[in-house]
Amino acid sequence: MIPLVKPYIAPREQMMPAVEKILYSGYIAEGQEVYDFEDELKQFVGNNKLLALQSGTAALHIALSLLEIGAGDEVISTAMTAEPTNTTIALTGAKIVWGDVDERTGLMDAASVEHKITERTKAIVVVHYAGMVCDMDAFNRISTKYQIPIIEDAAHSFGSRYDGKVIGSNSRFTCYSFQAIKQMTTVDGGAIAFIREEDVEPARKLRWFGLDKKVSRLNNDITRAGYKYGMNNVTAAIGRVQLQSIPSVLNRYIENGKYFDQVLKDVPGVTLIPYYENTEPSYWLYTMKVEHRKDFIRRMEDAGITASTLHHRSDTHSVFAESKCELPGLDKFYREFVHIPCGWWVSDEDREKIAEAIKKGW
Numbered sequence: 001m002i003p004l005v006k007p008y009i010a011p012r013e014q015m016m017p018a019v020e021k022i023l024y025s026g027y028i029a030e031g032q033e034v035y036d037f038e039d040e041l042k043q044f045v046g047n048n049k050l051l052a053l054q055s056g057t058a059a060l061h062i063a064l065s066l067l068e069i070g071a072g073d074e075v076i077s078t079a080m081t082a083e084p085t086n087t088t089i090a091l092t093g094a095k096i097v098w099g100d101v102d103e104r105t106g107l108m109d110a111a112s113v114e115h116k117i118t119e120r121t122k123a124i125v126v127v128h129y130a131g132m133v134c135d136m137d138a139f140n141r142i143s144t145k146y147q148i149p150i151i152e153d154a155a156h157s158f159g160s161r162y163d164g165k166v167i168g169s170n171s172r173f174t175c176y177s178f179q180a181i182k183q184m185t186t187v188d189g190g191a192i193a194f195i196r197e198e199d200v201e202p203a204r205k206l207r208w209f210g211l212d213k214k215v216s217r218l219n220n221d222i223t224r225a226g227y228k229y230g231m232n233n234v235t236a237a238i239g240r241v242q243l244q245s246i247p248s249v250l251n252r253y254i255e256n257g258k259y260f261d262q263v264l265k266d267v268p269g270v271t272l273i274p275y276y277e278n279t280e281p282s283y284w285l286y287t288m289k290v291e292h293r294k295d296f297i298r299r300m301e302d303a304g305i306t307a308s309t310l311h312h313r314s315d316t317h318s319v320f321a322e323s324k325c326e327l328p329g330l331d332k333f334y335r336e337f338v339h340i341p342c343g344w345w346v347s348d349e350d351r352e353k354i355a356e357a358i359k360k361g362w
């Protein structure tokens, strides 16, 4: 079976010496290796205001905490995502208000979001689902017009681009995940990028109980309780090795994605997804819409190809019951969308096999 997701781990000869060196160095907690990883990540993202963290979930939680979001506040978010986008909002005590999605793309629809803004709206969380990028031209306009900060959940879109640049220097916060199945994995890990200098130091404290690492433990004074969300040197060592391969790994996702964009465009029963102006997907999962999805998935399975929806819409969870509302765009998209493999492990031969299987019909 060609799997839908598969962790890329750099070759043993590169990875093992780097990890072994740190493991037996006598210093495995957050230290120089983490700061070096951060520096290399800053280069890749093109933003020098960035912190490495334990997970993408930690990044989202820190962003919401920096905005001091809590009970009585509203955060507009999408149900078309993985759960942590929304469980982190729930943890703050704020109410989630669902923005509907654009039925053509599955990405949150800017017009729907604007419609749902109230005086209690404290943030908008946009998710670049499956590596596709939201209509940031429109979201930027809304953010400026209503003075509401945007948190970009870029967990699926490491290396996707907006306005010609890698995602990570557009909104107040951009959150990355290096969890096992994301484009780049450090086993578990994450990062947050900022555009405001004044967000960096408070975030740095929040990632370590509220303590200031630059001041000795005895002279520290916690003014705001933080979390234990930092990265450690072992994870960072893995990340530094992974980062060396990431341009070519991402390239393979993108080449395969563009191949499918071309060869599947006139196939009966398939509707391809249009990408927004100024955006370039990194194709974490190739996403499209198909008629008779169950039959499609079964036929792909017979051909040795995993096709799946992967995520479950968030608004059906009991914990988000008070947010329930009509989402006609999501209903439509959710009935038809499907993912097919397009990552680094999909060879030229594999992708031809996938395209042929789809063209045969189901």
Ligand SMILES: *Cc1c(COP(=O)(O)O)cnc(C)c1O
Residues within 6 Å of the ligand: 054, 055, 056, 057, 058, 081, 082, 084, 085, 127, 153, 155, 156, 176, 177, 178, 179, 188, 189, 190
């Ligand atoms: C994976 C993921 C996260 C959380 O990242 P972790 O590193 O697993 O904590 C957040 N949002 C989305 C959309 C994700 O897929």
